[in-house]
Amino acid sequence: xxxxxxxxxxxxxxxxTRSKIFSGAANHFGAEPNVQACAIDLGMPGMLPVLNxxxxxxxxxxxxxxxxxxxxxxxxxxxxxxxxxxxxGYQVSQFFEPIVGAGxxxxxxxxxxxFPVRITRAHLEEDAGKSVxxxxxxxxxxDLNRAGTPLLEIVTEPDFRTAEQAxxxxxxxxxxxxxxxxxxxxxxEGSMRCDINISLRPEGQDTFGTRTEIxxxxxxxxxxxxxxxxxxxxxxxxxxxxxxxxxxxLFDAENNETRSMRSKEVANDYRYFPEPDLLPVIIDDETxxxxxxxxxxxxxxxxxxxxxxxxxGDYDAALLVDSRALADYFEAAAALCGEPxxxxxxxxxDLSAALxxxxxxxxxxxxxxxxxxxxxxxISDNTLSSKLAKQVFEGIWQGQGSADDxxxxxxxxxxxxxxxxxxxxxxxxxKNPDQVAQYRAADxxxxxxxSGFFVGQIMKASKGQANPQxxxxxxxxxxxx
Numbered sequence: 001x002x003x004x005x006x007x008x009x010x011x012x013x014x015x016x017t018r019s020k021i022f023s024g025a026a027n028h029f030g031a032e033p034n035v036q037a038c039a040i041d042l043g044m045p046g047m048l049p050v051l052n053x054x055x056x057x058x059x060x061x062x063x064x065x066x067x068x069x070x071x072x073x074x075x076x077x078x079x080x081x082x083x084x085x086x087x088x089g090y091q092v093s094q095f096f097e098p099i100v101g102a103g104x105x106x107x108x109x110x111x112x113x114x115f116p117v118r119i120t121r122a123h124l125e126e127d128a129g130k131s132v133x134x135x136x137x138x139x140x141x142x143d144l145n146r147a148g149t150p151l152l153e154i155v156t157e158p159d160f161r162t163a164e165q166a167x168x169x170x171x172x173x174x175x176x177x178x179x180x181x182x183x184x185x186x187x188x189e190g191s192m193r194c195d196i197n198i199s200l201r202p203e204g205q206d207t208f209g210t211r212t213e214i215x216x217x218x219x220x221x222x223x224x225x226x227x228x229x230x231x232x233x234x235x236x237x238x239x240x241x242x243x244x245x246x247x248x249x250l251f252d253a254e255n256n257e258t259r260s261m262r263s264k265e266v267a268n269d270y271r272y273f274p275e276p277d278l279l280p281v282i283i284d285d286e287t288x289x290x291x292x293x294x295x296x297x298x299x300x301x302x303x304x305x306x307x308x309x310x311x312x313g314d315y316d317a318a319l320l321v322d323s324r325a326l327a328d329y330f331e332a333a334a335a336l337c338g339e340p341x342x343x344x345x346x347x348x349x350d351l352s353a354a355l356x357x358x359x360x361x362x363x364x365x366x367x368x369x370x371x372x373x374x375x376x377x378x379i380s381d382n383t384l385s386s387k388l389a390k391q392v393f394e395g396i397w398q399g400q401g402s403a404d405d406x407x408x409x410x411x412x413x414x415x416x417x418x419x420x421x422x423x424x425x426x427x428x429x430x431k432n433p434d435q436v437a438q439y440r441a442a443d444x445x446x447x448x449x450x451s452g453f454f455v456g457q458i459m460k461a462s463k464g465q466a467n468p469q470x471x472x473x474x475x476x477x478x479x480x481x
């Protein structure tokens with residue numbers, strides 16, 4: 001039987017506020033355990049929450065960024081469950097009236113198409129603490145620093161059919177929220193965590209199969225692997241005549257498997273009711289419009305502009321708008337040298353490879369937009385060949401100066417003087433009469449291969465500094481004579 005995979009995603013996004021959602025405690029990553037949890041976060045008797053206005057603004061920015069409905073009236077609810085790292089015994093969340101309603105988020109795919117993902121809702125809530133299982137032998141520690149951290153939970157409809165679609169959505173979401181500045185999106189630090197709801201059904205069937213939820217997957221690569229593993233597990237069970245149990249599972253990256261955590265809860269299990277200590281949040285049209293005016297140019301708009309204004313292809317433009325810093329770097333370099341396509345080629349080629357080797361981002365790149373533009377100008381005016389440009393790039397990366405400095409220091413200027421090149425070509429032809437005879441006796445297809453021998457000899461004679469295009473043009477004329 002052929003099976004159709006059906007998936008919906010829930011992303012927990014940590015908002016980049018300085019303090020927590022209901023208290024003034026610091027909201028920073030990496031502090032010593034339990035130093036960023038105040039009496040409100042710990043649920044001490046008599047402590048009352050105060051809503052963080054910036055968290056509300058960030059949620060509205062996200063909703064506007066995907067063109068979703070903004071809840072002008074939203075309500076906080078208590079989600080009741082017991083867990084050791086949940087000190088109050090309940091989580092303050094939104095269930096009945098969320099701050100962001102339905103919307104559609106268009107995802108650019110590698111083939112240049114757009115994949116529309118329906119967003120069901122996005123709601124504000126507080127994070128729980130963290131259970132630490134590896135700090136004490138045979139014991140579990142509780143770190144409550146995360147308790148009260150502001151989260152935006154973004155829930156999609158079951159629109160995904162492949163892991164590729166799911167990962168493309170997460171990358172586009174990461175790009176959007178970092179452009180907006182509402183989160184750093186750091187998955188390794190837990191700023192963006194993904195729950196995958198996944199089920200299988202026979203192809204052509206309308207009703208959904210029984211789903212499982214894979215909880216807290218924290219990298220794009222792990223999302224892809226977790227989906228593959230869980231699809232295989234469910235397919236094996238169904239094809240053996242078994243039934244899928246609705247449950248929450250964990251992805252074990254080390255053993256490449258999903259493991260059962262607990263049976264899957266439904267809304268009634270949490271006994272939701274309105275949070276009595278918080279008033280409804282009322283947002284008027286004027287406030288929404290004022291927030292709208294603060295939005296930056298968003299990734300999809302920027303991608304379309306790079307295609308239109310700079311003549312870039314869909315694929316290159318999508319890669320360059322992956323982060324705001326990368327897009328800003330591109331535009332700065334392109335403005336300086338006037339060669340946007342060459343800038344894109346270098347950024348997505350040599351520069352990207354160097355960043356990956358050094359394991360750093362564009363923000364820490366030692367080659368500035370000014371330096372890259374200077375290098376590209378020397379390629380454009382035929383001072384440098386592509387091969388020599390790579391040597392100069394390495395020098396810039398190592399801090400040896402500008403492109404002009406390195407060209408001068410190393411004597412790397414490309415030879416484009418016609419007389420000098422003709423002299424080299426004449427010398428190579430004179431030294432290789434047998435190859436010349438073979439070339440002149442050969443057909444067109446074989447001549448192309450034989451001409452490579454002469455080009456190699458000329459480049460060797462010029463120490464790689466001869467202009468390749470001019471060499472080819474002059475060489476063909478000489479050989480034809």
